[in-house]
Amino acid sequence: MILPRKSKYYVAAFALLGTLFSLAPLVIQWANYTSPIYAFENSFVVDKFSIILKGLFILITYLTFLLSINFIESDKYYQGEYYYLLLSSLLGALIVSSSRDLLTIFIGIELASTPMFLLSGWKKGDRKSNEGAIKFFLLGVLSASLILYGFSLLYGLSGELVFSNIASYLLSASLASSPVVLLSAMLVISGIGFKISIVPFHSWAPDTYEGAPLPITAYLSVSSKATGFVALIILLTKVFAGSGSSWGVILVIISGLTMTLGNLVALQQNNPIRLLAYSSISQAGFILAPIAISGITGDYQDGIFASVTYLIIYAFMNLGAFLSVHLFSNYAGSSDFYEWGGVARKSPLAGVLTTIFFFSLAGIPPLGGWFAKFVVFRSLLGSANSIGIALGVVGAINAVIALVYYARISKVIWMDELKSVNEDKIFQFENPLKVVGVFTVLITFVSGIFPGIFSYLGEVSSIFFGN
Amino acid sequence: MELFTNGIGLSAVVFFPLISAFVITLIPKAQEQLIKRFALASSLITFVLSAILLFQFDFSSAEKLQLGNKISWIKSINANYEIGIDGISLPLLVLSTFITVLAIIYSLEHLPEPKSPKGFLALILVLETGMNGTFVALDLILFFVFFEIVLLPMYFMIGIWGDKTVRTVSGFKNQIETRLYASIKFFVFTLFGSAFMLLGFLGLYYRGNKTFSIPELIELGTSGAFTGTFATLVFAVLFLGFAVKVPMWPLHTWLPDAHTAAPTVGSVLLAAILLKLGSYGFVRIAIPILPEQAKAWAPAIAILSAIGIIYGSLACLAQTDLKRLIAFSSVGHMGFVMLGIASLTPIGINAAMIGMVAHGVITGLLFFLSGSMAHTYHTRDMGRLGGNMKLLPKTGALLGFTAMASLGLPGLAGFWGEFMALLGAYNPLDGLNTTVFRTSMVAGAIGTVLTAGYLLWMLQRVNLGEPSDEWSDKDLHDADFYELSAWIPLVILTVLIGVFPKLIFGATNDAVIAMLSKAFGG
Numbered sequence: 001m002i003l004p005r006k007s008k009y010y011v012a013a014f015a016l017l018g019t020l021f022s023l024a025p026l027v028i029q030w031a032n033y034t035s036p037i038y039a040f041e042n043s044f045v046v047d048k049f050s051i052i053l054k055g056l057f058i059l060i061t062y063l064t065f066l067l068s069i070n071f072i073e074s075d076k077y078y079q080g081e082y083y084y085l086l087l088s089s090l091l092g093a094l095i096v097s098s099s100r101d102l103l104t105i106f107i108g109i110e111l112a113s114t115p116m117f118l119l120s121g122w123k124k125g126d127r128k129s130n131e132g133a134i135k136f137f138l139l140g141v142l143s144a145s146l147i148l149y150g151f152s153l154l155y156g157l158s159g160e161l162v163f164s165n166i167a168s169y170l171l172s173a174s175l176a177s178s179p180v181v182l183l184s185a186m187l188v189i190s191g192i193g194f195k196i197s198i199v200p201f202h203s204w205a206p207d208t209y210e211g212a213p214l215p216i217t218a219y220l221s222v223s224s225k226a227t228g229f230v231a232l233i234i235l236l237t238k239v240f241a242g243s244g245s246s247w248g249v250i251l252v253i254i255s256g257l258t259m260t261l262g263n264l265v266a267l268q269q270n271n272p273i274r275l276l277a278y279s280s281i282s283q284a285g286f287i288l289a290p291i292a293i294s295g296i297t298g299d300y301q302d303g304i305f306a307s308v309t310y311l312i313i314y315a316f317m318n319l320g321a322f323l324s325v326h327l328f329s330n331y332a333g334s335s336d337f338y339e340w341g342g343v344a345r346k347s348p349l350a351g352v353l354t355t356i357f358f359f360s361l362a363g364i365p366p367l368g369g370w371f372a373k374f375v376v377f378r379s380l381l382g383s384a385n386s387i388g389i390a391l392g393v394v395g396a397i398n399a400v401i402a403l404v405y406y407a408r409i410s411k412v413i414w415m416d417e418l419k420s421v422n423e424d425k426i427f428q429f430e431n432p433l434k435v436v437g438v439f440t441v442l443i444t445f446v447s448g449i450f451p452g453i454f455s456y457l458g459e460v461s462s463i464f465f466g467n
Numbered sequence: 468m469e470l471f472t473n474g475i476g477l478s479a480v481v482f483f484p485l486i487s488a489f490v491i492t493l494i495p496k497a498q499e500q501l502i503k504r505f506a507l508a509s510s511l512i513t514f515v516l517s518a519i520l521l522f523q524f525d526f527s528s529a530e531k532l533q534l535g536n537k538i539s540w541i542k543s544i545n546a547n548y549e550i551g552i553d554g555i556s557l558p559l560l561v562l563s564t565f566i567t568v569l570a571i572i573y574s575l576e577h578l579p580e581p582k583s584p585k586g587f588l589a590l591i592l593v594l595e596t597g598m599n600g601t602f603v604a605l606d607l608i609l610f611f612v613f614f615e616i617v618l619l620p621m622y623f624m625i626g627i628w629g630d631k632t633v634r635t636v637s638g639f640k641n642q643i644e645t646r647l648y649a650s651i652k653f654f655v656f657t658l659f660g661s662a663f664m665l666l667g668f669l670g671l672y673y674r675g676n677k678t679f680s681i682p683e684l685i686e687l688g689t690s691g692a693f694t695g696t697f698a699t700l701v702f703a704v705l706f707l708g709f710a711v712k713v714p715m716w717p718l719h720t721w722l723p724d725a726h727t728a729a730p731t732v733g734s735v736l737l738a739a740i741l742l743k744l745g746s747y748g749f750v751r752i753a754i755p756i757l758p759e760q761a762k763a764w765a766p767a768i769a770i771l772s773a774i775g776i777i778y779g780s781l782a783c784l785a786q787t788d789l790k791r792l793i794a795f796s797s798v799g800h801m802g803f804v805m806l807g808i809a810s811l812t813p814i815g816i817n818a819a820m821i822g823m824v825a826h827g828v829i830t831g832l833l834f835f836l837s838g839s840m841a842h843t844y845h846t847r848d849m850g851r852l853g854g855n856m857k858l859l860p861k862t863g864a865l866l867g868f869t870a871m872a873s874l875g876l877p878g879l880a881g882f883w884g885e886f887m888a889l890l891g892a893y894n895p896l897d898g899l900n901t902t903v904f905r906t907s908m909v910a911g912a913i914g915t916v917l918t919a920g921y922l923l924w925m926l927q928r929v930n931l932g933e934p935s936d937e938w939s940d941k942d943l944h945d946a947d948f949y950e951l952s953a954w955i956p957l958v959i960l961t962v963l964i965g966v967f968p969k970l971i972f973g974a975t976n977d978a979v980i981a982m983l984s985k986a987f988g989g
Contacts, residue, residue, distance in 0.1 A: 305543075352492075364615055364619060364658075365611065365612040365615040366612055366616060370612070370615070374608075374665070375544075377665060377666060377669055378544060378669055378672075381666060381670060382669075384673065392669075393663075393666070396663055396665070397662075399658070399662050400655060400662055403655060403658050404651065407622070407654060411626060411647060411650075411651065414623065414626065414627055415626045415627055415646070415647060450540075452539075452540060452542055452543070455541070457543075
């Protein structure tokens with residue numbers, strides 16, 4: 001922000017380098033890892049779980065910057081502030097993944113989401129952007145207050161802030177499944193439910209996604225969602241583990257509804273961003289399913305493994321999908337994807353990338369998405385519980401429904417006739433975007449063909465659960 | 468030939484086409500000749516590799532899984548890269564590599580609109596990887612992945628190169644191009660089946676000591692590890708997954724649409740190989756792992772097969788579209804294959820095996836011929852065709868020959884599958900309801916008559932008679948060099964299998980007997 005206007009170019013470069021550079025300590029921590037390190041009286045922890053998630057958040061932010069460069073320069077946006085706010089949100093996400101007490105996690109969650117209120121309204125002249133940002137802001141404040149209320153109940157009961165102390169207090173006072181704790185869990189789930197846009201807390205998402213600048217939408221649907229999920233996982237397993245059989249059932253129902261509703265509405269969309277918004281709602285249902293079922297079975301380790309694997313694969317393929325939408329809507333100048341007929345022939349590279357991302361979202365082998373879906377089904381059926389199996393069947397049906405709209409994009413860009421207005425246009429595929437495309441597509445492929453790389457997550461989730 | 472004993476040869480047969488497809492995408496679009504030659508060469512190399520497997524394969528112990536390997540793949544869930552072939556999968560694997568070569572030869576000069584050989588040939592090769600992989604996979608997850616890999620290339624093949632005729636489809640407000648409707652229908656149907664199949668695989672995994680290995684699960688299954696409601700449910704979902712692919716009545720409705728809409732080569736591959744993935748799944752996975760359930764379900768499968776045979780034939784009689792007729796004939800022929808499988812006897816399953824190969828060869832050829840004719844005449848309407856023997860003597864003669872083979876003329880490949888399937892159904896496995904099976908057999912026998920009826924009627928309408936006037940001033944090309952080099956090998960194979968069925972039985976018989984005696988004792 002302090003740089004003169006002329007040298008705004010350096011801001012982007014500095015932000016990019018800075019994020020990359022911040023990966024270095026993570027690598028060192030990973031390499032020298034022996035056991036979890038606690039700080040600030042057990043309220044902050046560095047374990048493999050948090051290191052991996054931090055790596056994920058930093059990479060996502062890095063890719064979002066790459067997506068943003070041309071976008072931000074194409075208009076009179078405030079560059080310095082843009083990067084500053086995104087980096088603040090990243091800091092929030094990083095705090096969440098390490099936090100082990102009520103205050104730290106609350107600050108993390110809010111630090112991650114508050115900058116997004118501003119960023120989603122970044123297109124100042126655009127009514128939709130303003131509308132989306134206002135909705136997002138109001139519901140965001142509501143969600144913060146719900147979380148706080150839930151926390152205050154916990155604090156009032158136990159007088160403790162640190163998770164491990166709260167959990168052991170609840171256990172010793174045999175309050176773990178008392179109505180008050182359950183109420184608190186419900187409040188926290190509702191509050192975080194807004195962040196991860198699960199039914200019935202999802203209504204803001206399509207409007208906000210549509211109004212926000214595209215890179216911000218991508219970030220919202222990937223990083224913000226992941227942050228919310230991480231917070232939810234930490235809270236449910238570290239604090240509310242004792243009442244799992246109660247919130248588990250509720251989350252199973254929410255998860256099934258989220259998948260189904262997101263999918264059915266996505267079928268009707270002709271705006272690619274809204275389609276991705278509903279698709280990401282439906283995907284959230286899948287991510288939630290293993291956590292929900294682990295509440296019932298008590299096998300949190302497997303639930304965490306499945307959810308985090310899904311989150312990681314989803315993050316990259318979804319970023320890729322947003323890249324595709326960005327490219328084609330810029331090219332065709334239309335936010336109705338039925339207008340994109342035949343555009344893949346203009347740029348086969350972009351066409352192939354798009355096909356890969358969308359079919360990966362649909363879960364077709366050998367693309368990464370299949371393994372994500374697979375681990376979810378695995379943990380659902382592994383529960384050997386009729387609710388889990390029922391949710392698995394709902395998920396299987398949803399996977400088929402989702403194929404219809406994911407395949408539709410590929411159908412339009414490859415099989416429909418090229419619109420005459422698009423015939424002479426030149427396809428723009430800037431280098432930073434190519435980097436995003438190649439990077440995400442590599443991860444999508446590698447995670448689908450060699451899913452073995454996720455095996456270490458099993459170990460990671462056992463460490464996470466062990467401390 | 469050490470390379471072939473440790474699984475590398477087998478892996479090469481699976482992955483060489485995929486690597487070639489990737490290389491093709493790197494060749495610039497303008498170099499069409501190079502792309503075509505490269506694709507042809509790589510499909511030939513794959514075929515040669517699979518032919519070497521034939522010589523490496525020890526036929527004296529065809530019931531053993533051979534030439535394979537097992538490498539750790541996804542440790543956290545104990546899924547392995549486990550491959551191998553026995554007498555059941557070997558004929559299908561070779562058929563797959565063989566048909567792919569012919570498909571590529573045909574495509575060299577006969578690419579459907581919009582040409583673009585690069586994309587088309589690359590998709591065929593990716594498809595080949597999926598098909599070959601399914602036949603060699605011995606791990607349920609590996610099987611699932613290959614089983615699904617075939618969907619994407621076929622979806623795009625139908626959707627991009629398919630039939631552009633606009634038609635009204637019930638349930639759609641606007642008219643829609645056949646290819647678009649057919650491609651997504653094909654995809655959704657198959658995915659629906661396989662999504663549930665995956666749930667079934669997971670069920671087996673959790674009940675069966677957390678293994679996905681098919682041989683291990685067979686051991687567990689035959690020693691009675693899977694019983695009760697659980698096993699019934701698992702068999703039901705496996706049935707769903709495989710029966711959609713076969714396709715069995717009443718899950719067949721995607722097939723006529725997909726076949727009619729697909730480009731010629733697409734229909735050939737679909738009929739010759741893709742349908743076999745389903746029936747192969749029954750023989751390789753569903754029956755040996757869940758023998759008791761297979762026995763319980765066998766009467767139902769037999770009845771559905773019999774309905775399929777009759778329904779397919781009757782539907783054929785009602786067709787005016789040549790390609791659609793052949794598509795429905797597939798429903799009937801695969802009905803015979805499934806009837807043979809349902810009998811759970813060596814003779815019935817051997818019939819199914821030879822029936823699969825024969826159907827691949829014969830119906831593949833029929834789709835080649837009808838596709839070529841549709842290209843020449845620009846119509847598939849049998850009412851307008853006629854006198855084909857006079858207009859296109861070579862194509863006409865081949866069509867006559869293939870139709871004879873398809874209706875099960877003794878001495879040609881189609882005979883054995885139908886005849887032995889009926890024989891198997893006459894005398895099914897002990898303990899199965901003979902009334903049901905013999906009724907199915909009678910229905911099947913009626914089906915053979917109907918099959919002869921519609922094929923001969925088709926020949927009469929298309930091949931015989933006087934050409935209509937509309938063709939008199941048209942310049943019609945008979946089969947050219949590329950077409951004949953794709954077709955003649957199939958003709959030879961039809962005769963060879965017809966005269967020496969031992970070509971197939973020599974491989975399958977021991978394996979089938981071993982599989983059945985393991986599953987049902989005795």
